[in-house]
Amino acid sequence: MLSPRHRSLLSPFTPIRLCQPVPPEIPQALALAAPGWPTATADDGVRVVRTSHGFRVSGDGADRFADDAWEAAHWVLAAAIGRFAEARSGRFVLNAGAALTTGGAVVFAGESHAGKSSVGLHLAADGVVTLGDDRLILDTAASPPTAIALGLARKVRTPLPDDFSDAARRLAAATRAGHAAGADVLRWDTAIDMPAGTAAPVDRILLLRRDPGLDTARISGLGAAEAVAALLALCGRHAGPAAALLDAVAGLVRRVPVQRLEAGNSAAAATALAGTPAAAADR
Amino acid sequence: MTRLRRHPEARATELDGEAFLVRRDSDAILRLNPTATALWHALAEPATPEELAGLFAAAFPDVPVDRLAADIDLALAALRADGMVADDPA
Numbered sequence: 001m002l003s004p005r006h007r008s009l010l011s012p013f014t015p016i017r018l019c020q021p022v023p024p025e026i027p028q029a030l031a032l033a034a035p036g037w038p039t040a041t042a043d044d045g046v047r048v049v050r051t052s053h054g055f056r057v058s059g060d061g062a063d064r065f066a067d068d069a070w071e072a073a074h075w076v077l078a079a080a081i082g083r084f085a086e087a088r089s090g091r092f093v094l095n096a097g098a099a100l101t102t103g104g105a106v107v108f109a110g111e112s113h114a115g116k117s118s119v120g121l122h123l124a125a126d127g128v129v130t131l132g133d134d135r136l137i138l139d140t141a142a143s144p145p146t147a148i149a150l151g152l153a154r155k156v157r158t159p160l161p162d163d164f165s166d167a168a169r170r171l172a173a174a175t176r177a178g179h180a181a182g183a184d185v186l187r188w189d190t191a192i193d194m195p196a197g198t199a200a201p202v203d204r205i206l207l208l209r210r211d212p213g214l215d216t217a218r219i220s221g222l223g224a225a226e227a228v229a230a231l232l233a234l235c236g237r238h239a240g241p242a243a244a245l246l247d248a249v250a251g252l253v254r255r256v257p258v259q260r261l262e263a264g265n266s267a268a269a270a271t272a273l274a275g276t277p278a279a280a281a282d283r
Numbered sequence: 284m285t286r287l288r289r290h291p292e293a294r295a296t297e298l299d300g301e302a303f304l305v306r307r308d309s310d311a312i313l314r315l316n317p318t319a320t321a322l323w324h325a326l327a328e329p330a331t332p333e334e335l336a337g338l339f340a341a342a343f344p345d346v347p348v349d350r351l352a353a354d355i356d357l358a359l360a361a362l363r364a365d366g367m368v369a370d371d372p373a
Contacts, residue, residue, distance in 0.1 A: 225301035229314050242310040243294065246303055250296050 007100060010148065013197030014087075016080040017045025023055065025069035026076065032178050033073045035188035036151025037080070037196035046079045048072055061086075061237070070180040081135065081150060082237035090141030090248050093236030096205075097133035098147045099123050099274055100194070104203035105131055105147040107138075108261065108273055109234050114208040117183070118164070118266030119273065121156050125167040128274055129192050130154075131200065135236070140248040144201040145256055151196030155183040163265035202252075205231070206261040206273060217263035217272035224250075227258035286371040287359065288329040293367040295323060304367045313365050319358045329371035332359060 015038040016030065022041065026048050030039055046059040055072035057064045060079035066072035085091045096109035097120050110116050120133025131149035139146045156172055158179070164172075175187040206219065207230050222230065231249050238245040263269035292309075295302040302320040304313040315323060325338050336352045343351065362368040 224298035225303075225314070228298060228303060232312060241307065242312050243305045243307050246296055246305045246312055250298060250303070253298070 007198055007200040010197040010199055015040040017042035019045045019047040023048055023050050029069040029073035032185055034077055034152050046076050085137050085237045086239045089239050091137055091139050092238035092245055092248055094136050094138050095234045096136050098131040098136055100129040100200055104201040106203050106273055107147055107205040108208055110208035115210050115266045117156050119270045120154055121168045122267050122270035124192050125171045131194050140252045145252050146199040147202050149194045149196055149198040154186045157183045165267045202256050204257040206259050209262045211262045212264055214264040217268040219259050219261050222258050222260055224253050227253045284331040286329040286331050287368045288371040289326050290367055290369045306366055311365050322358050
C-alpha cells in the first residue's frame with residue numbers, strides 16, 4: 001500500500017470544461033467514464049452539440065462526430081486529457097496504468113489488448129491502490145518523474161477470459177456499473193481508485209507482453225534505445241513538438257528503470273507486478 | 284556528385300549507440316540502427332555517397348564494397364525521405 005509521502009493531489013486540478021448548453025446525456029456518460037474527474041462549465045471548454053446522427057464534439061484540439069453519448073464522452077475526455085498533457089513542458093499521455101506501492105508508482109504500459117485493464121482488475125481484487133488502468137499522464141519535468149491519474153473508470157472486456165482469478169471475477173460482477181463498447185464499466189471505489197490529479201513518483205515502468213506459453217511471469221531488462229522506441233509507440237498527446245516528446249521520453253528512460261513483463265495471463269502479471277521490487281528484477 | 288548534409292532542423296538523441304533523429308519542425312521521429320548511426324556521424328561534414336562508401340569500406344574491410352554501397356544508399360534514401368538529410372548547397 002502507498003504511504004502518504006508517496007502521493008499527492010495536484011491542486012487545484014482542472015475540471016473537465018464543457019461549454020453550455022450541455023446535452024444532459026453527456027454529464028451522465030462522463031460520470032460513468034471518468035467518475036474521478038469533476039466537470040464544470042466554461043466559455044472556452046469543449047462544446048458538445050446534438051446532431052441528427054448523434055453528437056459533435058469540438059474544442060481543445062477535438063473536432064469529432066460521435067454516434068452516441070458514450071462515444072461523445074470519450075472524445076470529451078480525449079480533449080481534456082490532451083489539454084492537461086499539453087499544458088506543461090515534459091508531459092505526455094501514456095497508454096498505461098499504475099499500481100501504487102511503497103516505492104511509488106509501478107507503471108504498466110501496453111497497447112490496446114495488451115492486458116492493462118485485466119491486470120488492473122486483478123490488482124483491484126487484491127486491494128492494490130491504482131492510478132488507473134488505461135491512460136496516465138507522465139510528467140518528466142517533475143523531479144522525480146511522476147505519474148498522474150486521470151480519474152477514469154476501470155473497464156474490463158467481456159466475456160472475461162477463463163484464466164481470470166475467482167477474486168477478479170467476483171469483483172467484476174459485483175461492481176459492474178454499465179456496459180459500453182464491448183466492455184463492462186466498473187464502479188468507482190475511492191479506497192483503491194485515485195481521483196484525477198493524484199500524482200506519485202514513478203518507481204519503474206513495465207511493458208506488458210502476453211505470452212500464453214509462459215507458466216510463470218518473467219521480468220527482464222530493456223536497453224535504453226529499445227525502451228525509448230517502445231514508449232514512443234505508446235505515447236499520445238504531449239507538450240511541444242516531437243523533439244520535446246523525444247527529450248521527455250529519453251530523459252525518463254535515463255532516470256527510471258524500464259522492463260518487460262511477460263506473463264501467460266493477467267493474474268500472473270498482476271502478481272509479479274505488485275510483488276517484485278525493481279532491484280530484484282533482471283534489469 | 285551532389286554532397287549530402289544533415290538537415291539543419293534535424294538533431295539526434297543517442298542512447299546505447301543508437302540514435303533517434305527528430306526534426307524540430309515536424310512530428311517525425313526516426314530510430315537509427317548502429318550502422319545508420321555511424322552514417323549520421325559521418326555526415327557531420329557534407330559528403331557524397333561515394334565518399335561515405337569509402338569511409339565505411341575502410342572501417343569494414345571484410346564487407347564487400349557493393350554491399351556497403353547498397354546499404355548506404357538505402358540508409359540515405361530513408362534519411363532523405365524523412366527530411367533528415369538534404370543536398371548541400373555549397
